[in-house]
Amino acid sequence: MKSGFFFFIGLLVAFVFGWGGVALGSHKQLGALAPFYDDGEGSSFPARPQGLAARGQLVYADLGCASCHTQQVRRPDFGSDKARGWGDRQNVARDYIYQVRPQLGESRIGPDLANYGARRPAAKTPEAERAQTLVAYLQTLNTTYEFPEARPFVPTVAAKEGAHK
Amino acid sequence: MSSPSTNAEVTAADQAGRWPLLLLLASGLVWLVVSGILALVASIQLHTPAFMADCEWFTHGRLTAIAETSFVYGWAANAGLGIALWVLGRLGGSPLRALNWAVVGTLFWNTGIALGIAGIASGDATSFSLLEMPRYVQPLLAAAYVAIGLSGILAWNGRRTDGTFASQWYAVAALFLFPWLLIAAQSMLLWTPVRGVLQAVVVGWYVQGAFSLWLAPLALAGAYYVVPKATGRALPSYEFAPLAFWTLLFVGSLTGGRHLIGGPVPAWIPTLANAACCMLLFHYTVVALNLRGAFTGGGTALRFISFGLAAYLLGAVLDAVTSFRGVALVTQFTYLSTAQQQLAIYGGISMLLFGSIYFAVPRLTGQAWSSGALLKGHVVLSMLGVLLLVGSLAAAGWTQGHELNDAKVSFADIGAHTRPWLLAVSVAQLTLLLGNILLLVNFAQSVCAACCASSTGAQSPFRQPAAMEAHAS
Numbered sequence: 001m002k003s004g005f006f007f008f009i010g011l012l013v014a015f016v017f018g019w020g021g022v023a024l025g026s027h028k029q030l031g032a033l034a035p036f037y038d039d040g041e042g043s044s045f046p047a048r049p050q051g052l053a054a055r056g057q058l059v060y061a062d063l064g065c066a067s068c069h070t071q072q073v074r075r076p077d078f079g080s081d082k083a084r085g086w087g088d089r090q091n092v093a094r095d096y097i098y099q100v101r102p103q104l105g106e107s108r109i110g111p112d113l114a115n116y117g118a119r120r121p122a123a124k125t126p127e128a129e130r131a132q133t134l135v136a137y138l139q140t141l142n143t144t145y146e147f148p149e150a151r152p153f154v155p156t157v158a159a160k161e162g163a164h165k
Numbered sequence: 166m167s168s169p170s171t172n173a174e175v176t177a178a179d180q181a182g183r184w185p186l187l188l189l190l191a192s193g194l195v196w197l198v199v200s201g202i203l204a205l206v207a208s209i210q211l212h213t214p215a216f217m218a219d220c221e222w223f224t225h226g227r228l229t230a231i232a233e234t235s236f237v238y239g240w241a242a243n244a245g246l247g248i249a250l251w252v253l254g255r256l257g258g259s260p261l262r263a264l265n266w267a268v269v270g271t272l273f274w275n276t277g278i279a280l281g282i283a284g285i286a287s288g289d290a291t292s293f294s295l296l297e298m299p300r301y302v303q304p305l306l307a308a309a310y311v312a313i314g315l316s317g318i319l320a321w322n323g324r325r326t327d328g329t330f331a332s333q334w335y336a337v338a339a340l341f342l343f344p345w346l347l348i349a350a351q352s353m354l355l356w357t358p359v360r361g362v363l364q365a366v367v368v369g370w371y372v373q374g375a376f377s378l379w380l381a382p383l384a385l386a387g388a389y390y391v392v393p394k395a396t397g398r399a400l401p402s403y404e405f406a407p408l409a410f411w412t413l414l415f416v417g418s419l420t421g422g423r424h425l426i427g428g429p430v431p432a433w434i435p436t437l438a439n440a441a442c443c444m445l446l447f448h449y450t451v452v453a454l455n456l457r458g459a460f461t462g463g464g465t466a467l468r469f470i471s472f473g474l475a476a477y478l479l480g481a482v483l484d485a486v487t488s489f490r491g492v493a494l495v496t497q498f499t500y501l502s503t504a505q506q507q508l509a510i511y512g513g514i515s516m517l518l519f520g521s522i523y524f525a526v527p528r529l530t531g532q533a534w535s536s537g538a539l540l541k542g543h544v545v546l547s548m549l550g551v552l553l554l555v556g557s558l559a560a561a562g563w564t565q566g567h568e569l570n571d572a573k574v575s576f577a578d579i580g581a582h583t584r585p586w587l588l589a590v591s592v593a594q595l596t597l598l599l600g601n602i603l604l605l606v607n608f609a610q611s612v613c614a615a616c617c618a619s620s621t622g623a624q625s626p627f628r629q630p631a632a633m634e635a636h637a638s
Binding site: 019106 | 353364
């Protein structure tokens with residue numbers, strides 16, 4: 001501890017250890033995640049949000065809606081997310097790749113909104129322009145497309161028995 | 166009580182740093198009261214949603230963001246910096262240098278926070294936890310912090326003693342690392358944002374980093390200095406302190422992913438956080454061993470530090486327990502997470518800082534605190550307030566967590582069942598606010614008395630502590 005120089009080097013190494021491990025490590029893994037092209041449907045998922053909805057997300061963000069609502073459905077056997085009708089599958093990283101500001105949220109004082117649009121809420125068009133964009137945004141919230149990685153893991157009979165191929 | 170004095174307890178470092186350090190502490194205390202008012206309004210909105218809801222500036226989302234910002238960057242940062250610089254000046258053995266930079270930095274830092282809060286209120290919030298201030302103030306904040314911290318780094322580099330002390334390591338770490346942390350987080354979230362859920366991962370890392378690499382070291386710097394001074398005894402098990410220090414720095418920020426359990430991120434992120442939370446218990450164990458003398462000593466400073474220490478340790482255990490998936494199933498997304506956060510930053514960090522402030526201010530002003538009654542009032546109100554706040558949030562969260570997992574219980578019912586606890590939270594916020602106003606008044610009176618008395622001299626009202634921290638190593 002007597003050498004000031006090595007003390008500062010140590011501090012920097014400690015900082016880079018956490019930053020590199022968590023922030024850069026996950027960026028390496030997910031930073032280039034591409035949309036999934038479905039041959040059967042002839043389009044790729046997730047869809048890019050349209051202009052009005054994209055502006056609505058900024059309204060959602062600046063009002064701090066995320067302080068009471070999450071937008072992340074957990075897997076069916078973890079919590080009551082499916083039973084409450086919030087979504088049949090868990091959300092995966094690919095659902096959010098086109099969102100400028102994903103609003104995962106940390107608190108459920110109100111219900112989860114990840115599939116709010118898919119629940120087809122009755123739409124009343126409000127008068128204020130900002131409110132209209134917010135409604136447009138909420139109605140586009142739909143993460144029901146079945147990505148391959150979102151399917152629950154079901155071990156095959158062979159894997160269960162520990163067989164080798 | 167307020168007899169003017171210059172005395173043996175006031176060192177040359179205290180006299181040189183008096184006004185710059187008091188400016189930092191004063192800014193911190195003003196922000197503390199401001200954040201208390203906002204937190205009170207936000208907590209009322211939780212059980213009475215219509216309260217001030219028609220005013221767009223005070224929607225619940227914005228208010229919580231402003232209250233959090235003014236608490237962390239206004240109160241904890243200013244007060245923590247004041248204490249860290251004071252500790253480094255005293256242990257460095259010579260008066261602090263570059264204090265003009267610190268004063269200018271303080272002014273810009275507080276201007277930046279005020280602008281940032283105005284930005285949040287008028288709709289420019291970024292929606293990232295703890296980084297809600299709009300990006301146009303962020304570079305200013307980083308630069309201002311460097312200007313304040315410079316003085317402490319110079320005191321460390323120019324120290325006249327051979328050995329170094331734990332309080333110095335923690336103070337230097339907080340001064341040196343926070344700008345890196347803030348700039349890295351800004352770059353990855355505001356200037357060149359990473360894509361999709363990576364933003365949530367980076368926010369988790371930043372929030373935890375701000376606690377482990379910045380706020381906790383600032384608070385511990387004060388505690389490691391005050392406990393041996395006030396008890397007059399060397400710190401026990403001090404040889405483990407370096408290990409505890411490096412464990413916190415290396416492992417602390419890895420625990421940020423614990424809020425993403427079951428979320429749309431790779432499973433290794435919450436798993437790593439789980440393992441890191443358990444490893445970090447080593448740091449907390451050593452801190453408890455080192456500072457256990459605080460629990461046996463008397464006096465206001467030690468009373469706050471022992472309370473803060475207990476909260477700091479309890480918070481660590483709760484973090485570790487709730488980072489397991491089975492427990493998170495109930496506690497995630499509930500008021501229990503809020504309770505943990507308040508336990509850490511209010512019960513832990515703030516109470517430790519209060520303790521250091523009660524020890525430092527008389528030595529900076531050269532006078533005892535002006536009012537013993539206000540002081541006692543603050544002790545009682547803040548301890549009661551924290552217990553009530555954390556207890557009722559935890560109770561609300563426990564109810565909410567169990568009912569969320571039962572799909573038959575509607576949100577209206579959950580709201581009705583948590584409402585009594587949320588009323589108690591408002592009472593707690595009011596209690597804390599009153600306590601903090603007492604502290605601010607007492608502080609203002611003491612500083613004014615020092616102002617009037619600075620030209621006269623008299624006898625010391627202080628005893629000379631039997632041992633300094635120098636005996637500890």
